[in-house]
Every structure is written in C-alpha cells, then in structure tokens.
Amino acid sequence: MTRTLWDSTVGKKTIMAVSGLIMLGYLVAHMVGNLKIFFGPGEFDGYAHWLRTMGEPILHYEWALWIVRVGLVAAVVLHGISAYQLSRRDIRARPAKYVHKRPRASYATRTMRWGGIILVLFIIWHILDLTTGTVHTSFEAGHPYQNVIDTFSTWYGNVIYIVAVLAMGLHVQHGFWSAAQTLGVGNATRDRVLKTLANVLAAVLTLGFISVPVAVMTGVVS
Amino acid sequence: MKLTLRVWRQQNAETPGAMATYEVDGISQDMSFLEMLDTLNEELILAGDEPVAFDHDCREGICGACSLVINGDAHGPERTTTCQLHMRSFADGDTIDIEPWRASAFPVVKDLVVDRSSFDRIIQSGGYISAPTGTAPDAHATPVPKPDAELAFENAECIGCGACVAACPNGSAMLFTAAKVNHLNVLPQGAPERETRVLDMVAQMDEEGFGGCTLTGECATACPKGIPLPSIAAMNKEWLRATRKVRR
Numbered sequence: 001m002t003r004t005l006w007d008s009t010v011g012k013k014t015i016m017a018v019s020g021l022i023m024l025g026y027l028v029a030h031m032v033g034n035l036k037i038f039f040g041p042g043e044f045d046g047y048a049h050w051l052r053t054m055g056e057p058i059l060h061y062e063w064a065l066w067i068v069r070v071g072l073v074a075a076v077v078l079h080g081i082s083a084y085q086l087s088r089r090d091i092r093a094r095p096a097k098y099v100h101k102r103p104r105a106s107y108a109t110r111t112m113r114w115g116g117i118i119l120v121l122f123i124i125w126h127i128l129d130l131t132t133g134t135v136h137t138s139f140e141a142g143h144p145y146q147n148v149i150d151t152f153s154t155w156y157g158n159v160i161y162i163v164a165v166l167a168m169g170l171h172v173q174h175g176f177w178s179a180a181q182t183l184g185v186g187n188a189t190r191d192r193v194l195k196t197l198a199n200v201l202a203a204v205l206t207l208g209f210i211s212v213p214v215a216v217m218t219g220v221v222s
Numbered sequence: 223m224k225l226t227l228r229v230w231r232q233q234n235a236e237t238p239g240a241m242a243t244y245e246v247d248g249i250s251q252d253m254s255f256l257e258m259l260d261t262l263n264e265e266l267i268l269a270g271d272e273p274v275a276f277d278h279d280c281r282e283g284i285c286g287a288c289s290l291v292i293n294g295d296a297h298g299p300e301r302t303t304t305c306q307l308h309m310r311s312f313a314d315g316d317t318i319d320i321e322p323w324r325a326s327a328f329p330v331v332k333d334l335v336v337d338r339s340s341f342d343r344i345i346q347s348g349g350y351i352s353a354p355t356g357t358a359p360d361a362h363a364t365p366v367p368k369p370d371a372e373l374a375f376e377n378a379e380c381i382g383c384g385a386c387v388a389a390c391p392n393g394s395a396m397l398f399t400a401a402k403v404n405h406l407n408v409l410p411q412g413a414p415e416r417e418t419r420v421l422d423m424v425a426q427m428d429e430e431g432f433g434g435c436t437l438t439g440e441c442a443t444a445c446p447k448g449i450p451l452p453s454i455a456a457m458n459k460e461w462l463r464a465t466r467k468v469r470r
C-alpha cells in the first residue's frame with residue numbers, strides 16, 4: 001500500500017494533502033499562540049516556557065516539543081519532495097506551450113509552486129532568526145518577547161515576514177480546498193462550504209500572523 | 223466574413239512545426255468551424271498546396287473526434303465541440319489562432335491531428351464490465367437507484383475528446399479518467415471490478431505520461447459535455463477506498 005501511494009500521482013497527492021493539513025493544523029495553533037504577545041512579556045514568555053514543559057510529568061522537559069518538531073519536519077519534507085516530483089512530471093506532460101496565451105486558473109492556484117518555494121525559504125530563515133538566533137542581531141534564549149520586538153524593528157524583518165505570510169495565505173486558500181478534493185471529501189453540494197472555509201481559514205491566518213509585525217511597527221506592542 | 227487564420231502546420235511527428243497565416247473570405251456566419259476549415263482546404267487544394275489536416279467524424283458533437291485549440295481555448299469560445307461551434311461566435315475581420323491539443327501523451331501526427339490512443343489504453347485497462355454473453359438481459363433486470371443512475375449518466379456523457387487534457391496546464395487526464403471510472407463504479411454492473419478498475423486506470427494514466435491534478439479546474443471549464451470537477455474528487459475517493467480494500 002505504501003508503494004501504491006508513493007508510485008501514483010493520486011497517492012502522492014494524498015501525501016501532500018495529509019502533510020499539508022498537518023502543517024495547517026500547526027499554523028492555526030502557532031497563530032493563536034502568537035497573539036499572546038498582545039498581553040505582555042510575562043504571558044508570552046511564560047507561554048514559550050510552557051511549550052517546553054508541556055507533556056510533563058509523563059514526558060521529560062522539551063520531549064513533547066521535539067516530537068512536534070520531528071513531525072513537522074517529516075511533513076515539510078514529504079510535502080516538498082512530493083511537490084517537486086509531481087511538478088517535474090506536470091511540466092514534462094506539457095512540454096509545448098500554446099502560441100495563443102491566456103491566463104489560466106486563479107492567482108492562488110497559479111502561485112502554488114512559487115509560493116511553496118517562498119515558504120521553504122521563509123521556514124529556514126524563521127528558524128535561524130527566532131529559534132536558534134543564528135541570523136538575529138541581539139538574540140537572547142528564553143526571551144522570545146524581546147527577540148520578536150527586535151526582529152520587527154528592522155525593515156527587512158518586516159518585509160520577509162509579511163511577504164511570507166501573504167504567500168502562506170494564498171497557499172492555504174487553494175491548498176485547503178484542494179486537499180478536500182484529493183481526499184475525496186469534495187462534492188457538488190459541499191463545494192461552496194469548502195471554498196468558504198478555505199477563504200475564511202486563509203484570511204484568519206493571514207490577519208492573525210500579520211497583526212504581530214504591524215503591532216510592533218505601530219508601537220502597540222513594544 | 224473575412225478572416226485571418228493562423229494555423230499550426232507540421233509535416234509529421236519528427237519535423238518541427240510552425241504557425242502559418244492564411245486569409246479566407248466569403249465565410250457565412252451559419253457555417254460550422256469545420257466547414258470554415260473545409261473552405262480553407264478547398265482553396266489550398268485549388269492552389270496546389272497541401273490541405274490542413276484536422277480530425278473530425280460525426281460533426282454532430284457526439285463522437286469526440288474533433289479537437290482544436292482555438293484562440294487558446296480547447297474547442298473554442300463556446301462550451302461545445304469544435305464541430306458544433308459556429309462562425310457567428312466570431313466577428314468579421316477577426317484573427318483566429320488554431321493549434322493542436324498539446325500534451326506529451328498526445329503527440330502530433332500531422333498539423334492539427336494528434337494521437338489519442340493513450341486514452342484507448344486507459345479504457346482497455348479497466349473501462350469495461352464482466353457480463354455473461356448470450357441474449358441481452360432485460361433493461362430492468364438489475365435495479366439501479368435513481369441518484370446512482372443520474373451520476374452514471376452524467377459521467378457517461380464523456381466522449382473522450384481530450385479537451386480536458388489540452389486545457390490542463392499539467393496535461394492531466396484526471397477528468398477523463400474520473401468520468402470513465404465513476405460511470406461504471408456507481409453501477410451494480412460495474413461492482414465486480416470496482417477496485418481494480420480505478421487502480422488500473424489511474425496506473426495506466428500515469429504510465430502514459432499524463433501530468434498530475436492540481437485542481438486548477440481548467441478541464442471542467444473546457445469540457446464540452448460538462449463533466450463536473452467534483453468527478454475528480456469522487457474518483458480520488460474510489461482510489462483511496464480501493465488501496466485499502468483490494469486483495470492482490
């Protein structure tokens with residue numbers, strides 16, 4: 001069955017849908033968690049600390065966090081490899097372009113591949129910036145509130161973040177609906193509901209994530 | 223009507239092709255698109271040139287032979303087959319671009335004619351039912367619930383023209399394969415091969431070099447028979463069910 005999944009375009013798409021939905025679930029939790037920044041450093045840093053103690057006493061310190069991290073890396077890798085392989089196949093299946101050009105499909109649909117590439121690059125930068133602090137100018141472990149303020153006090157910090165969040169919003173808008181079709185949940189009567197749900201999810205995630213840099217830029221959070 | 227046609231000309235699969243420009247005059251609005259091309263071909267033959275090769279058969283929108291990408295749209299601007307498209311959809315003085323279906327699984331044979339036998343092989347891999355031979359059974363011998371019958375009919379409308387592949391930016395045959403799978407899979411007559419049908423037809427579709435589905439929806443927009451996009455979701459569901467169930 002694993003071979004059937006991996007060898008078929010429909011199966012590989014299923015892997016993309018499931019890994020995409022796992023990442024989407026994570027994004028919702030991550031976005032909600034980020035909103036704690038509006039309640040001050042105590043609450044935000046305390047939440048970050050809880051992420052490390054979550055699962056205790058059954059699990060040791062940081063174990064739950066590492067389980068989530070490993071799961072997410074697996075999802076990103078499976079999603080990325082499948083996207084790459086399917087995209088190569090798609091391009092090979094249509095080698096000659098039409099002379100008479102016209103725009104095809106919606107903007108969100110056409111930007112899935114470039115959007116995905118922006119997202120991988122952002123994920124790498126984001127980890128180096130706010131998790132390891134490698135590319136951060138004044139990183140202090142255990143003080144995420146201050147680290148976030150510092151990141152969004154630079155113009156490039158804001159630009160990189162906002163571009164990535166917009167790309168994420170578009171990706172989710174087509175991706176969520178798309179995953180429903182891939183998993184066979186879509187049908188004619190449910191289509192409107194699924195499309196609306198995809199739009200709402202994309203809008204809520206985009207606004208939720210963008211509210212943080214905007215709040216820092218406008219001085220609401222400092 | 224006087225028209226400028228830019229037509230893809232290609233001697234055979236081996237030689238590269240190019241767009242060639244022709245002028246046609248005296249076209250009536252009541253002509254079908256193919257009759258307009260017949261007029262062009264008569265003039266080409268009289269001038270001693272080679273006529274433009276294009277596929278056609280029934281010319282009444284039921285066989286699926288005709289296949290042209292007209293101004294970037296598979297089967298042209300109306301939602302119908304090229305043979306049922308009429309010149310009243312165009313204006314006097316228009317320039318019309320005419321190209322063949324483009325997909326690596328549909329290689330060009332000559333000019334506007336492409337080889338669609340990859341579709342035949344998908345059908346051969348599972349688009350059939352096992353039935354005892356002999357006298358035909360009574361039409362009402364096997365009861366079919368009305369919603370299932372309607373779903374089967376909706377999908378059975380597919381004429382295998384390939385416009386869905388031509389319109390898809392990935393050259394994917396998902397809409398065609400979905401129509402064929404769903405048509406038989408919802409019926410009791412199709413039940414014995416329900417799992418193997420979808421697995422084999424999807425495998426053959428991949429084998430032929432068609433692309434994957436990215437749910438752009440271009441296929442359903444182009445389909446002259448209105449096969450709906452949710453047919454693809456329905457086939458995905460069948461495929462996932464079959465991978466869980468099948469004993470091989």
Ligand code: HEM
Nearest residue numbers: 016017020023024083112113116120175176178179182436
């Ligand atoms: C690692 C970076 C990523 C890359 C390279 C990438 C790329 C892609 C590509 C190429 C597609 C297929 C597009 C299409 O079918 O038109 C896709 C679909 C999808 N992506 Fe991503 N993506 C990435 C990250 C994400 C993230 C962070 C999420 C979480 C929200 C996500 C969720 C989805 C979903 C749900 C789908 C739909 C799957 C389906 O059609 O069944 N992706 N992605």
Ligand code: SF4
Nearest residue numbers: 380381383384386445
């Ligand atoms: S699904 Fe529609 S466009 Fe595709 S082959 Fe069938 S009739 Fe033609």
Ligand code: FES
Nearest residue numbers: 279281286288305
């Ligand atoms: S010629 Fe038969 S469908 Fe057009």
